[in-house]
Amino acid sequence: xxxxxxxxxxxxxLEFVADLLPEDQYxxxxxxxxxxxxxxxxxxxxxxIFVDMVMPNISGTxxxxxxxxxxxxxxxxxxxLSGTVAxxxxxxxxxxxxxxxxxGPLSEMAENILFVLENPDIAASKCASGEIIGAKHNYARxxxxxxxxxxxxxxxxxxxxxDGIMEVASSGEIIFxxxxxxxxxxxPEEKMLGRRISDILPGxxxxxxxxxxxxxxxxxxxxxxxxxxxxxxHTISLSILPVIHEGLSTSIIILTDITDKLRMAxxxxxxxxxxxxxxxxxxxxxxFNNLLMAIQGNVSLMRLEKGLGQRHYEKLKTVEEYxxxxxxxxxxxxxxxxxxxxxxxxxxxxxxxxxxxxxFGRTKKEIIVHRKLDEELWPVEADESQMxxxxxxxxxxxxxxxxxxxxxxxxxxxxxxxxxxxLPYGLKGGRYVQVSIADCGSGMDKETMGKIFDPFFTTKELxxxxxxxxxxxxxxxxxxxxxxxxxxxxxxxxxFDIYLPASGKSENVQQKSPERIxxxxxxVLFVEDEKWVIDxxxxxxxxxGYVCFIAENGNDALSMYKEKGSEIDAVILDMIMPGLGGxxxxxxxxxxxxxxxxILSSGYGLxxxxxxxxxxxxxxxxxxxxxxxxxxEKIKAAMxxx
Numbered sequence: 001x002x003x004x005x006x007x008x009x010x011x012x013x014l015e016f017v018a019d020l021l022p023e024d025q026y027x028x029x030x031x032x033x034x035x036x037x038x039x040x041x042x043x044x045x046x047x048x049i050f051v052d053m054v055m056p057n058i059s060g061t062x063x064x065x066x067x068x069x070x071x072x073x074x075x076x077x078x079x080x081l082s083g084t085v086a087x088x089x090x091x092x093x094x095x096x097x098x099x100x101x102x103x104g105p106l107s108e109m110a111e112n113i114l115f116v117l118e119n120p121d122i123a124a125s126k127c128a129s130g131e132i133i134g135a136k137h138n139y140a141r142x143x144x145x146x147x148x149x150x151x152x153x154x155x156x157x158x159x160x161x162x163d164g165i166m167e168v169a170s171s172g173e174i175i176f177x178x179x180x181x182x183x184x185x186x187x188p189e190e191k192m193l194g195r196r197i198s199d200i201l202p203g204x205x206x207x208x209x210x211x212x213x214x215x216x217x218x219x220x221x222x223x224x225x226x227x228x229x230x231x232x233x234h235t236i237s238l239s240i241l242p243v244i245h246e247g248l249s250t251s252i253i254i255l256t257d258i259t260d261k262l263r264m265a266x267x268x269x270x271x272x273x274x275x276x277x278x279x280x281x282x283x284x285x286x287x288f289n290n291l292l293m294a295i296q297g298n299v300s301l302m303r304l305e306k307g308l309g310q311r312h313y314e315k316l317k318t319v320e321e322y323x324x325x326x327x328x329x330x331x332x333x334x335x336x337x338x339x340x341x342x343x344x345x346x347x348x349x350x351x352x353x354x355x356x357x358x359x360f361g362r363t364k365k366e367i368i369v370h371r372k373l374d375e376e377l378w379p380v381e382a383d384e385s386q387m388x389x390x391x392x393x394x395x396x397x398x399x400x401x402x403x404x405x406x407x408x409x410x411x412x413x414x415x416x417x418x419x420x421x422x423l424p425y426g427l428k429g430g431r432y433v434q435v436s437i438a439d440c441g442s443g444m445d446k447e448t449m450g451k452i453f454d455p456f457f458t459t460k461e462l463x464x465x466x467x468x469x470x471x472x473x474x475x476x477x478x479x480x481x482x483x484x485x486x487x488x489x490x491x492x493x494x495x496f497d498i499y500l501p502a503s504g505k506s507e508n509v510q511q512k513s514p515e516r517i518x519x520x521x522x523x524v525l526f527v528e529d530e531k532w533v534i535d536x537x538x539x540x541x542x543x544x545g546y547v548c549f550i551a552e553n554g555n556d557a558l559s560m561y562k563e564k565g566s567e568i569d570a571v572i573l574d575m576i577m578p579g580l581g582g583x584x585x586x587x588x589x590x591x592x593x594x595x596x597x598x599i600l601s602s603g604y605g606l607x608x609x610x611x612x613x614x615x616x617x618x619x620x621x622x623x624x625x626x627x628x629x630x631x632x633e634k635i636k637a638a639m640x641x642x
Contacts, residue, residue, distance in 0.1 A: 005046040006030045007037045007063070008081070009055045013103075017050060017081070020110050021117075034058025035173055038066065038194035045072055048117070053082035053090075057175045058193050061095060066190045068096030079116055079123075081109075092127050099123035102134040109134065164236075164255030167243075172196045175250065184255050186232050201231075234259045289603030290530045292625035296323045297536030300628035304517075304543060323625055346379050346505040349387070349433055350412055356388050357410055360395040366405030367398075374413045378502035380433050382480055390476040394437045394496060397470060401441025401494060409438040414502070425483045431502035432482070438495040444488040452486065518632040519545040522569035522639055526550055527557040527585065528601070529577045533624070537572075537631075544632050554580025558588055565593055570638045572622075575602035575610065583613050590617065597638045601626075 004026050008014050011032070018028045029044060031037035035057035049067065053060035060082065067073050078096060083103035092100060099120070101112045112134045116123040126133060158165055164181030168174055174192050182189050187200055228237050239254040303316050350373045361369045398408050412435050419429035444452070452470050477484045481501050488494035524546045528534050534550055541548040549564065551557035554577055561568060571589065575582035582600060589596045600610055600621045610621055619638045622631065 002026050002047040003044065004028045004048045004050065005037065005040060005044065006050050007032075007034065007055070007060070008050075008052040009033055010052070013052070013081075016106065016110075017113060020113060026117075034060070034063040035169055035171075035175055035194055037063060038173075041067070041070070041073070046076060048077045048079065049073075050079045050081045050113075053080060053084055057169055061090065062189065062193055064095040064097055066193055069190050077120055081113070092130070097127060099127045100132045102132050104134050162257075164253075164257075166253040166255065168197065168251045168253060170249045170251075174200075181255055184231055184234060184236060184257060228258065231255075235262055285603065287603065289624045290533050292323050293603070294532040294536050296320065296625035296627060297533075297540055299323070301536070301539060301543065304628075320627070344381050344383055346503050347382055347384060348377055348379050349382070349435060349500070350374070350377050352384065352388055353391065353410060353412060353435065356391045357395065357408075360392060360399075364395075364399050367395075367402065368405075368407050370407060370409045372409070372411040376414070377412050378414050378431060378433050379505065380480075380500045381503045381505070382500065386476050386479070390473045390498075391435075391437075393470065393473050394498075398437060398439035398441065398494070401439050401443075403442075406440045409436070411436040411438075415499070417499075425485065425499065427483055427499065427501075432499045433502055435498040435500075436495060437498075438493065440493040443490045443492050443494055444486075445490055517544060517629050518636040520632075520636055520639060521545055523547040523549065523564075523567050524635060525557065525560060525568045525571045527552075527554070527571065527577070527582075528574045529553055540628050540631060541572075541635070543628075544635070546635070553577050554582070554585035554588075557585055558592070561589055561592060561596075565596075570597045570599065570619075570635055572599045572601055572635075575600055575604065583609060586613055586618060587616070597641055599634050599638055 002025060004021065006014050006017050006028055007030075008017075009032050014030045014032075018030065021028055029040060029046065031040055033055045037051070038058070051060045051063060055063075058066075060080065064078060064080075067076070067078060077098050080090075080092075080097050080100040081103065082101075090097075090100075099116045101109065101116060103109055116133065123133065159179040161178060161180055164184045165176070165178040166174055166181050167176035173194055173196055175194075177185075177189055177192050182192075185192070185200070192200055228235050230236070234257050237256040237258045239256065241252040241254065243250050243252055299316050299319050353373065354371065357369050357371060361367065395408065402408075412433065415432050415434045417425075417427060417429055417432055422429045474484055477498055477500070482499050484499070485497045486494060487497075524541050526534070526537055526541060526548055528537065528550075529552050534552070538548045538550060549560060549568065551560050557571070557573070558580075561571070573582050573585060573589075577585075580588075582602070586598055586600070589598065598618050600613060600618055601624060602610065602621075603624045604610075614621060619641060620634050622634050
């Protein structure tokens with residue numbers, strides 16, 4: 001006796017085929033759909049399977065694929081018995097089908113079924129050549145094609161969706177998955193269909209889904225949202241929609257990957273926090289520079305009392321060097337401050353690389369910094385603050401790749417790129433300054449290297465980084481008409497190469513503050529709100545030979561200039577004051593006197609606002625803390641303006 005499994009959702013067809021089979025040769029088992037068939041196949045190993053193509057709860061095509069993958073059914077003879085098979089363009093070999101019969105008139109269909117049972121090899125040969133037995137008499141072809149077209153259309157839409165879709169029968173078995181669900185779960189479709197969620201997912205994840213399914217009401221309701229789960233390092237949001245049709249209920253599970261959304265939300269929050277910290281750092285640096293100004297000013301005054309051979313003269317010089325070091329550290333903090341425009345100047349990158357790497361080395365002592373700097377390095381046109389921040393981001397990125405410490409190699413050199421060599425980098429041929437930063441860290445694969453400059457991309461765990469560091473570096477370099485490249489090998493470290501166009505101008509050499517004090521005559525209006533700065537600066541100005549008026553804010557300055565403007569030869573104007581700020585105060589002074597001579601002063605650096613004011617006719621700028629010699633030079637230069 002041979003066992004035949006008949007699978008069809010049409011009860012009449014099941015009864016017809018079962019009655020057709022000779023009782024002395026065959027025993028038949030029936031299933032109304034693909035899901036029922038899989039349940040039977042758990043305990044039965046039929047010799048022959050007849051399967052319809054269009055069925056609820058797992059289609060015939062998908063059922064054939066599942067059967068094909070079952071080792072126990074390798075020798076089972078599979079026959080398609082369907083009214084739509086001629087219109088579906090099925091690759092029989094691909095789904096493991098041995099013979100194919102088209103539904104049609106019952107008499108002809110009976111004849112074709114018996115032919116296949118009596119001549120399995122001939123039927124298999126016909127199937128291998130693509131022949132469908134009985135297809136020439138298949139009825140309602142046009143309608144069938146139209147309906148299949150609609151079905152295919154909706155299947156295409158489902159597979160194109162960015163969300164994963166799963167349909168689960170009331171008994172708990174999976175009966176449909178789209179392409180995205182397969183991708184999220186990392187399990188082939190044929191391994192999921194007909195199985196319970198608890199059979200394919202880890203315990204906690206499957207428990208959460210089944211808990212949600214059990215909470216679903218019997219009547220249709222809006223979708224129910226469960227707690228997010230983790231699948232293959234992705235955070236997945238669950239939505240479950242009940243479906244009731246003709247008394248049958250299923251549940252549609254919508255799997256939405258919210259990993260990027262959560263990461264972006266956290267990274268935006270981190271970016272806002274960093275912006276706030278930058279503002280705070282800028283304020284701290286500004287206030288600290290005011291304190292340093294008080295120290296520097298008093299040291300300058302004390303040095304006036306001491307001659308070159310005096311006992312404490314050299315110690316006072318040492319204090320001044322410490323003040324300078326403190327000022328350099330505050331400049332690092334100011335680099336974090338938000339706002340401001342780029343201030344481009346001609347500069348040598350060597351000193352910026354040296355200074356920034358020294359600051360980094362002092363904070364990350366587990367990293368040994370090696371520098372190889374070209375002494376003949378060409379100058380570049382760059383914004384100091386932006387380039388400094390880009391370099392620091394590169395150092396931090398290297399440090400994060402060397403979790404146990406290691407060596408950081410930094411090299412600068414001149415390179416000339418021919419047009420053919422420059423083009424792949426998006427550059428023009430010409431002279432460039434190259435800065436190479438190499439670590440001995442974990443390295444990257446090619447896929448990661450292709451994404452590292454994308455905003456919000458990070459290889460760190462959620463919360464471990466913003467994914468903005470290298471993106472901001474890339475933006476900064478591109479803003480300077482340069483480029484950045486990366487070479488890396490997993491386990492062997494990474495090297496970044498920055499290329500910036502060389503400038504034909506001479507670099508702005510950092511001049512030391514003059515030791516000689518320029519004395520003069522005249523009246524200076526000093527506008528400042530910090531008392532300790534007022535006291536020491538006023539004394540410094542008076543020791544130079546000038547008369548000094550004091551205004552503690554912008555409004556006081558305007559009132560005093562209105563009253564005594566004819567006596568005032570120069571104004572030293574603080575940028576940051578309560579009420580009327582430096583910029584507005586300057587503009588109001590210019591309205592009163594178009595020839596007013598103003599020197600801007602600030603604990604902040606030469607930022608975009610200061611540059612704008614200088615372009616509007618301001619004489620000069622001096623950054624706190626400043627030495628007495630520098631101040632005297634600025635005042636004399638302002639007063640000499642005709």
